[in-house]
Amino acid sequence: MPPATPHSAHVDGFARDRLPPPHELPEFLFDRPELQFPDHLNCATELLDRWVDSGQGGRLCVQGHGLRWTYADLRAQANRIARVLVEDLGLVPGNRVLLRGANSPMLAACWFAVVKAGGIAVGSMPLLRARELVAIVDKAQVSHALCHARLADELALALPACPSLKQVLHFADGRGGGELEARAAAKPADFANVDTGAQDTCLIAFTSGTTGVPKGTMHFHRDLMASCACWPPHVLRANGDDIFIGSPPLAFTFGLGGLLLFPLSIGASTVLVEKTAPDALLPAMAQFRATVCFTAPTSYRAMAAHIGQNKAQHDIASLRKCVSAGEALPAATRALWKQATGIEIIDGIGSTELLHIFISADEAHARPGATGVPVPGYRAVVLGDDGQELPRGQVGRLAVKGPTGCKYLDDPRQANYVRNGWNLTGDAYLVDDDGQFVYQARTDDMIVTGGYNIAGPEVESALLLHPAVAECGVVGVPDEARGRVVKAFVVLRPGFEGDAAMVKTLQDFAKQTIAPYKYPRQIEFRASLPRTETGKLQRFRLREPA
Ligand code: 3UK
Secondary structure, three states: OOOOOOOOOOOOOOHOOOOHHHHHHHOOOOOOHHHHHOOOOHHHHHHHHHHHHHHEEEEEEEOOOOEEEHHHHHHHHHHHHHHHHHHHHHOOOOOEEEEOOOOOOHHHHHHHHHHHHOOEEEOOOOOHHHHHHHEEEHHHOOEEEEEEEEEEEHHHHHHHHHOOOOOOOOOOOOOOOOHHHHHOOOOOOOOOOOOEEEEOOOEEEEEEOOOOOOOOEEEEEEHHHHHHHOOHHHOOOOOOOEEEOOOOOOOHHHHHHHHHHHHHHOEEEEEOOOOHHHHHHHHHHHHOOOOEEEHHHHHHHHHHHHHHHHHHOOOOOOOEEEEEOOOOOOOOHHHHHHHHHHHEEEEEOOOOOOOOOOEEEOOEEEOOOEEEEOOOOEEEEEEEEOHHHHOOOOOOEEEEEEEEOOEEEOOHHHHHHEEEEEEEEEEEEEEEEEEEEEEEEHHEEEEOOOOEEHHHHHHHHHHOOOOOEEEEEEEEEOOOOOEEEEEEEOOOOOOOOOOOOHHHHHHHHHHHOOOOHHHEEEEEEEOOOOOOOOOOOHHHHOOOOO
């Protein structure tokens, strides 16, 4: 018998029609009891309505921008916005809705409104420029946009090149002033969530890729619930009294999970603030008495330095769990944060394709320099170039499978990310004798010099142990004699001089810390390093000739 067609509520079949063909999908693993999902599933019902319907609507849910909403408040606002989308803007299930704004309670309400109405949320990083917006609107054939008034100009510049995008509404900060808030205020606070299928797409997340057309990763209602059922209960182990805070935008799945889906899945609360640079995040943590923080390794490093300078100024005693992802966590950064706060960071590698973290270690099992072990629900191996699993200790390609996996929107690059049922993340890893997964570099970033294979991040980790180094990035640059040499770009801490003596000091330091052949033959001092909005070092920009 052919498998029954899964239930779908999508009237607009755009996403369904553009899923990868079955033979290009990764293998999915649903063996755990918590990963048995019903055929009918709307994740907004599970994450938001459930609390109100069970009499817990009075629990604190989301704060920020001067607002303090309970679960009942967030649901009412999301319901009203869902009515605006459906009744005023003609949204039908399966339509794509662009969401634009810095993290805020209103952005969270818009996200839930789209999902409740059976729409597909398409996040966009706040700093995107018109031409980047055009690319994602075109790729996802976005029909509606909910955009913060402050970001309206850039979207307006994009509109003439976006024929699919017919409806745009602006919002402000949730307390009137915005066109969306005004329309929402006129609507009743109830809404019947669309009875979507577990395998209906509810999210298209674009990768923070650096070149070419952006890749849209499609995620089902089921995928969002699966991500809440794996890493959070097994590794993070937060509870309903926790107050989440952090820097990643909701348009980045690290932020969507950590700052919205995960706290709501356990009845906890979240703080969504606009300013999330390290010097703003510290006072926000103190102000909101935050207990769980999500941010990138560089942000922990910068915050540790701030705390070191004026210990009394920031009272972050409420903090109890700190999560790092997006980039490898250098051992030196883990140590600095522990020194400053007493907290052992929970590192985890995730990807937009797999939605969230799939290898990680909790506080008790954290090991400096290692990412951790596969999260319950996921399997991970290291493969050689022949596609066979490598013995422990050998560097190869990280391959992962679990309840979530890569589903690119109509993209031939699906065949690069998924091979033989495995998701290939593009990372070079090894498994050590204890079974811990140890990050080396992005596969493309391994530096081949004089016959050696050198991982830039290992050299970075060594330099970051030196007290003069605030930040650094290490890449291979062309060299006539050796083909390529290791070059370090270094941002110094205040009070240190980037002169020839400092070059020598850092080179000698590297030679004493790691195998001498890996030391940076060239060092250039910079005021800052190029990073993406998701906190990743843009190594390709360091490789470009100045
Ligand atoms: C790198 C890491 C070492 C790695 C992400 C958590 O970063 C996320 O998604 P992206 O699609 O990038 C994925 C790539 O980033 N990476 C991420 N975390 C780590 N490398 N150690 C880490 N802890 O190259 C990976 O392939 O932007 C992270 C949750 C959701 C996410 N989307």
